[in-house]
Amino acid sequence: MSNKMKKNDETYSSKKCPECLTHIPADAVVCPSCKRRIGKRSDTGMAKKAINWKSYIMLIISWAALAFYIWWAFFRE
Numbered sequence: 001m002s003n004k005m006k007k008n009d010e011t012y013s014s015k016k017c018p019e020c021l022t023h024i025p026a027d028a029v030v031c032p033s034c035k036r037r038i039g040k041r042s043d044t045g046m047a048k049k050a051i052n053w054k055s056y057i058m059l060i061i062s063w064a065a066l067a068f069y070i071w072w073a074f075f076r077e
């Protein structure tokens with residue numbers, strides 16, 4: 001459906017925190033209630049969870065380290 005009807009601004013000016021389910025301003029980056037970082041408003045009116053790049057990168061590094069260790073332990077020479 002490409003029906004872009006303008007609904008009343010009330011529903012678009014707020015979003016729900018995914019952590020504590022509090023209604024917060026749609027442009028809020030941090031939830032004023034639970035102080036967690038949150039993302040943009042999704043279609044459901046819920047704020048998206050902010051991507052945790054730090055843990056994402058740490059996960060990649062730990063996998064790379066594991067792969068390197070396997071190579072180092074078994075495939076050397």
Ligand SMILES: [Zn+2]
Nearest residue numbers: 017020031034
């Ligand atoms: Zn919250």
